[in-house]
Amino acid sequence: MASLFTRPRAAARRRTASPLLYLGYGMLAVLVLTAIIAPIFLDHAATTLTSTANSGPTHAHPMGTDSLGRDMLARVLVATRETMLAAVFSTAIAAVLGIGLGIAAWLAARRVREVILRLIEFWVSYPTLLVAIIVAAILGRGLAPAVFAIGLANAGGFARLTANLAAGISTREFVVTARLMGVPSGRIATRHIVPNMAEPQLILIAQAFAGALVELSGLSFIGLGAQSPSFDWGALLNEGASKIYTNPILIVGPSIALVFASLAALFVGDGLAAAANPRTNLRRARMLHHSGTELAPLTPDTLLSVDHLTVRHDDSGRELVSDVSLSIRRGEVLGIVGESGSGKSVTASVVSKLLAEGLTATAARAELSGADLLGRVSGRELARRVAMVYQDPGTALNPALTLGNQLSDVLSRALGSTRRAARQNLLERFRDVLLTDPEGRMRQYPHQLSGGMKQRAMIASAMSTRAELLVADEPTTALDVTVQREVLTLIKRMNATMGTSVLFISHDLGVVRALCDRVLVMRDGRIVEAIDDVAHMTPEGVVHPYTRQLLEATPIVTMPGRDIEGAAR
Amino acid sequence: MSHSIDASDSLSSSGLGIPGGHNAPRELRASSLAGAWRRFIGRRLIGLAVNLVLLVLVTFIIVRLIPGDPAAAIAGTDASQSQVDAVRAELGLDKPLPVQFGQYVLGVLHGDFGTSFHYQLPALQIVLTAAPYTIAIAFASLIVFLFFGLAIGIAVGIITRGDRHRWLDHVFNIGAGLIASIPAYVQATLLIMVFAVWLVWLPPAYSPSYGLAQSAVLPVAALSLGCIASVARITRREVAVVLEQDYMRTARGWRLPSLTLYAKHMLPNVVTTALTLSGIILTALLGSALIVESVFAWPGLGTVSVQAISEFKDYPIIRAAVFVIGTISLLFTFFIDIILGILDPRTLGDHRG
Numbered sequence: 001m002a003s004l005f006t007r008p009r010a011a012a013r014r015r016t017a018s019p020l021l022y023l024g025y026g027m028l029a030v031l032v033l034t035a036i037i038a039p040i041f042l043d044h045a046a047t048t049l050t051s052t053a054n055s056g057p058t059h060a061h062p063m064g065t066d067s068l069g070r071d072m073l074a075r076v077l078v079a080t081r082e083t084m085l086a087a088v089f090s091t092a093i094a095a096v097l098g099i100g101l102g103i104a105a106w107l108a109a110r111r112v113r114e115v116i117l118r119l120i121e122f123w124v125s126y127p128t129l130l131v132a133i134i135v136a137a138i139l140g141r142g143l144a145p146a147v148f149a150i151g152l153a154n155a156g157g158f159a160r161l162t163a164n165l166a167a168g169i170s171t172r173e174f175v176v177t178a179r180l181m182g183v184p185s186g187r188i189a190t191r192h193i194v195p196n197m198a199e200p201q202l203i204l205i206a207q208a209f210a211g212a213l214v215e216l217s218g219l220s221f222i223g224l225g226a227q228s229p230s231f232d233w234g235a236l237l238n239e240g241a242s243k244i245y246t247n248p249i250l251i252v253g254p255s256i257a258l259v260f261a262s263l264a265a266l267f268v269g270d271g272l273a274a275a276a277n278p279r280t281n282l283r284r285a286r287m288l289h290h291s292g293t294e295l296a297p298l299t300p301d302t303l304l305s306v307d308h309l310t311v312r313h314d315d316s317g318r319e320l321v322s323d324v325s326l327s328i329r330r331g332e333v334l335g336i337v338g339e340s341g342s343g344k345s346v347t348a349s350v351v352s353k354l355l356a357e358g359l360t361a362t363a364a365r366a367e368l369s370g371a372d373l374l375g376r377v378s379g380r381e382l383a384r385r386v387a388m389v390y391q392d393p394g395t396a397l398n399p400a401l402t403l404g405n406q407l408s409d410v411l412s413r414a415l416g417s418t419r420r421a422a423r424q425n426l427l428e429r430f431r432d433v434l435l436t437d438p439e440g441r442m443r444q445y446p447h448q449l450s451g452g453m454k455q456r457a458m459i460a461s462a463m464s465t466r467a468e469l470l471v472a473d474e475p476t477t478a479l480d481v482t483v484q485r486e487v488l489t490l491i492k493r494m495n496a497t498m499g500t501s502v503l504f505i506s507h508d509l510g511v512v513r514a515l516c517d518r519v520l521v522m523r524d525g526r527i528v529e530a531i532d533d534v535a536h537m538t539p540e541g542v543v544h545p546y547t548r549q550l551l552e553a554t555p556i557v558t559m560p561g562r563d564i565e566g567a568a569r
Numbered sequence: 570m571s572h573s574i575d576a577s578d579s580l581s582s583s584g585l586g587i588p589g590g591h592n593a594p595r596e597l598r599a600s601s602l603a604g605a606w607r608r609f610i611g612r613r614l615i616g617l618a619v620n621l622v623l624l625v626l627v628t629f630i631i632v633r634l635i636p637g638d639p640a641a642a643i644a645g646t647d648a649s650q651s652q653v654d655a656v657r658a659e660l661g662l663d664k665p666l667p668v669q670f671g672q673y674v675l676g677v678l679h680g681d682f683g684t685s686f687h688y689q690l691p692a693l694q695i696v697l698t699a700a701p702y703t704i705a706i707a708f709a710s711l712i713v714f715l716f717f718g719l720a721i722g723i724a725v726g727i728i729t730r731g732d733r734h735r736w737l738d739h740v741f742n743i744g745a746g747l748i749a750s751i752p753a754y755v756q757a758t759l760l761i762m763v764f765a766v767w768l769v770w771l772p773p774a775y776s777p778s779y780g781l782a783q784s785a786v787l788p789v790a791a792l793s794l795g796c797i798a799s800v801a802r803i804t805r806r807e808v809a810v811v812l813e814q815d816y817m818r819t820a821r822g823w824r825l826p827s828l829t830l831y832a833k834h835m836l837p838n839v840v841t842t843a844l845t846l847s848g849i850i851l852t853a854l855l856g857s858a859l860i861v862e863s864v865f866a867w868p869g870l871g872t873v874s875v876q877a878i879s880e881f882k883d884y885p886i887i888r889a890a891v892f893v894i895g896t897i898s899l900l901f902t903f904f905i906d907i908i909l910g911i912l913d914p915r916t917l918g919d920h921r922g
Contacts, residue, residue, distance in 0.1 A: 020742075122623055125902055127856030129871075130894050134627065136878050137887045138634045140642075214752040221754050222863040222871075223879045234754075241758045241864065244766055244773070251762065255755050262750040270746065284731055354822055357731045379824030388822045395815035400837035400913060409833070410823035
């Protein structure tokens with residue numbers, strides 16, 4: 001369902017690979033080529049002892065020579081093969097072990113799975129190097145034990161990712177269907193589970209490769225990895241570091257190589273991650289006047305008037321709302337009905353001056369109680385004039401703050417209330433909306449309340465500022481039927497007793513009929529029908545075929561007390 | 570290391586790594602918060618106990634898993650038969666397996682991991698002397714990286730919200746990426762180069778004559794720089810995520826002043842996630858501390874255990890060190906989880922550990 005901030009995702013999200021991803025691929029290609037070629041041509045220079053020992057940077061030896069006169073540049077380039085191969089093997093061990101274990105956990109019986117998952121947690125909660133130390137203690141020093149150790153240590157991460165992904169995928173419809181059809185688990189794993197986790201696994205592989213490279217070189221650096229005469233970047237860096245006072249140039253080569261390689265992996269990993277979760281790049285929302293239309297002066301009892309409103313999506317140029325005009329009188333309840341994507345929520349977001357980023361609204365006029373919504377309106381004034389209730393009470397409240405704490409913020413903003421006054425005000429409103437134990441509720445966090453209670457708290461908050469206009473965007477959609485009715489009653493009571501005007505957005509004509517004085521029907525960004533006499537609308541009485549369809553598809557909802565309250569007004 | 574951190578980071582961004590999240594228990598009454606704490610602490614203590622048992626098991630089998638005759642391998646190729654037998658007796662390898670294990674467990678319960686081959690002192694004593702040095706630099710780094718990482722990440726996240734100031738976004742991404750990808754031990758080497766060799770401001774290695782604090786500056790810097798970059802990257806991304814949440818829209822709808830909006834409504838939600846990931850970062854940091862210590866000859870657990878492996882084959886020390894390092898990382902995680910529970914009671918409900 002649409003809500004105030006829905007943005008047209010398909011249009012805004014561009015699936016473009018970032019230039020950094022290509023840069024990362026390019027750098028990796030350079031590394032692979034070096035790993036292949038360098039040992040063929042430079043092995044001699046890298047390993048032959050010469051008389052020019054401990055040379056600084058010279059023309060012949062731009063990165064100096066080590067204590068045995070071997071050219072450092074050649075050694076760094078040649079070491080690329082050993083370093084890369086070690087990291088590749090280590091990552092392969094991690095991925096195979098980890099993914100295998102993750103899948104096994106998923107396939108296993110419930111009890112066994114719990115045990116495996118616990119073991120995985122145990123595994124990943126220790127530093128990689130601790131595992132490396134254990135393996136080195138068992139198998140001794142050397143590159144092969146180090147490769148195994150780092151692979152083993154990183155397998156935990158793969159196992160956890162796999163188990164998590166499998167748990168997510170296995171509840172998806174196609175897997176459930178396959179299970180119901182009696183497809184064996186192993187086959188489901190290879191056909192459905194594994195292919196669907198390729199993307200996150202690929203990202204983790206890129207990251208694990210970079211990690212393995214750095215960690216393996218780290219082990220060599222402290223003497224647990226590559227042993228002389230074999231050498232990788234870490235071993236070379238160790239040699240250089242031991243001569244940091246006498247021949248500091250020696251650390252340059254291995255340092256650059258290590259940074260280059262881990263940057264390459266970082267770019268690839270980030271690039272893949274960015275391609276998997278593209279970020280929307282949206283310009284700030286704009287609200288503009290368009291001139292040239294003659295406007296009738298507003299009558300004194302008009303609270304809100306929006307004339308010839310058009311909202312465009314900046315990137316695609318698509319019109320989400322086309323030439324919509326509406327007005328609300330003081331004390332009136334106006335409904336906007338339409339299916340999702342009809343532009344009703346976007347219209348509401350203009351009215352509440354909360355237009356989403358990446359959208360541009362133009363209108364001949366948008367005035368709320370004398371304030372020009374297209375111009376600058378102070379936050380305090382808006383907070384005082386407009387209150388909002390949203391579709392999903394579960395996510396609309398801040399999970400980290402208690403109800404009392406967050407709901408009194410709006411009061412100090414709108415009315416300048418002191419903490420004590422705000423609290424008193426809220427307590428009374430909580431009683432108005434029939435929340436049990438109001439004092440206790442004030443101290444509770446949103447997750448301690450049910451959805452219906454949260455929505456009532458939102459309405460209490462809206463009542464507390466005595467706003468002139470309540471914008472309610474599908475406030476009942478996420479609630480079950482009995483709670484729906486209570487919420488509608490509360491909104492109706494707020495309208496009747498406090499004189500608050502309401503802009504009520506819904507896709508449900510039945511709900512709208514029970515609450516609203518007038519209804520606008522929207523479709524594809526346009527108003528297709530305006531119904532002034534809601535109580536007596538019938539499929540025969542409406543003009544537009546779309547409205548008739550909606551009406552015929554709607555069961556009749558009546559709300560207790562509507563007639564009484566309507567008559568009392 | 571920084572990369573394993575980013576790996577866990579990508580887990581969290583797909584919503585898998587964060588406990589609690591949006592499916593926290595629906596009806597948790599305020600009065601039951603104490604109960605939730607009790608259950609949480611109880612569960613974590615059981616987890617801790619299970620982990621300690623596993624650690625004892627692992628340290629026991631380290632020696633058993635040495636290929637061939639462990640005693641001969643440990644004593645070395647040029648050792649005499651009597652030396653090999655001495656090693657065998659010291660490690661209890663001459664007895665049947667169940668007896669070995671029983672003796673080992675009994676010893677561990679009394680804090681006895683055997684006598685160090687090299688130092689001829691109780692292994693646990695050597696390791697516990699070294700532990701405070703490691704804890705000190707790890708803890709100092711934790712404070713430093715949390716403070717700077719959060720501050721930088723939040724500032725950049727707010728400034729670049731909704732695609733504002735795209736240049737800063739690029740500068741930050743490349744700068745933080747670069748720093749996060751330089752391994753801690755390379756940073757350590759470069760820091761020594763600049764501050765000890767060229768500028769001669771700080772000692773290149775631990776030496777009692779310089780004062781502990783001065784000796785600690787470079788190790789802490791080497792450990793925290795990469796973490797600052799990682800935490801800043803995570804925090805920045807998290808700021809972007811939180812700013813898109815419905816409750817932030819609600820707060821904007823209330824037209825709250827910027828300070829209230831960010832400091833009160835955004836910050837707690839960002840910090841929870843950042844702290845959750847900091848637990849993982851801290852574990853990784855403890856790992857790099859073990860390497861970085863060797864660069865600075867810092868007399869902590871890393872130096873002790875690496876020496877024990879590569880120079881002395883000092884298995885009592887290795888066992889004690891593995892046990893203590895493991896315990897420290899368990900306790901770190903435990904305390905981070907408690908802080909998280911205080912900040913966000915929803916995390917008490919998750920079923921980990």
